[in-house]
């Protein structure tokens with residue numbers, strides 16, 4: 001394989017494509033597309049999401065100290081793209097896209113009902129890495145589509161048609 005020097009930005013690819021949902025202290029709800037996301041601890045279970053401070057959601061997550069990571073399947077592509085290219089600064093995008101929400105079981109943030117897996121998290125730390133602030137989320141509760149979850153709670157990710 002012949003190699004040449006390549007661009008360094010966002011060069012870890014492919015990345016998960018998730019929707020992160022949140023609720024501000026005033027009760028308003030929002031969700032944005034996030035590609036800077038990953039597992040960061042097995043025990044205790046933790047994930048991290050990277051949010052740019054100019055996002056409307058950033059202050060909501062900072063204030064509430066929690067968020068939900070929603071895994072997205074291909075049927076939700078249009079909604080994913082819309083939520084990742086429009087800001088709550090300008091419009092109520094959840095209402096425009098008729099996004100179905102339910103209250104989180106543990107954290108003060110909504111889950112997206114039409115996503116097959118929803119991971120409720122409490123922020124335990126954050127690191128400003130550069131363009132993004134990485135929020136470390138302790139996983140408090142995982143909702144999985146009953147068709148995908150075995151008796152012992154394992155999610156069959158191979159049956160999700162990811163974006």
Ligand SMILES: Cc1cc2nc3c(=O)[nH]c(=O)nc-3n(C[C@H](O)[C@H](O)[C@H](O)COP(=O)(O)O)c2cc1C
Nearest residue numbers: 032033034035036051052055056057084086087088
């Ligand atoms: C594929 C994709 C991945 C994205 N990844 C991130 C990300 O990791 N972090 C981030 O802050 N914004 C990311 N964005 C951009 C936000 O989703 C977008 O700016 C959104 O409109 C912010 O919404 P808000 O201002 O209502 O919070 C991504 C957008 C797309 C389409």
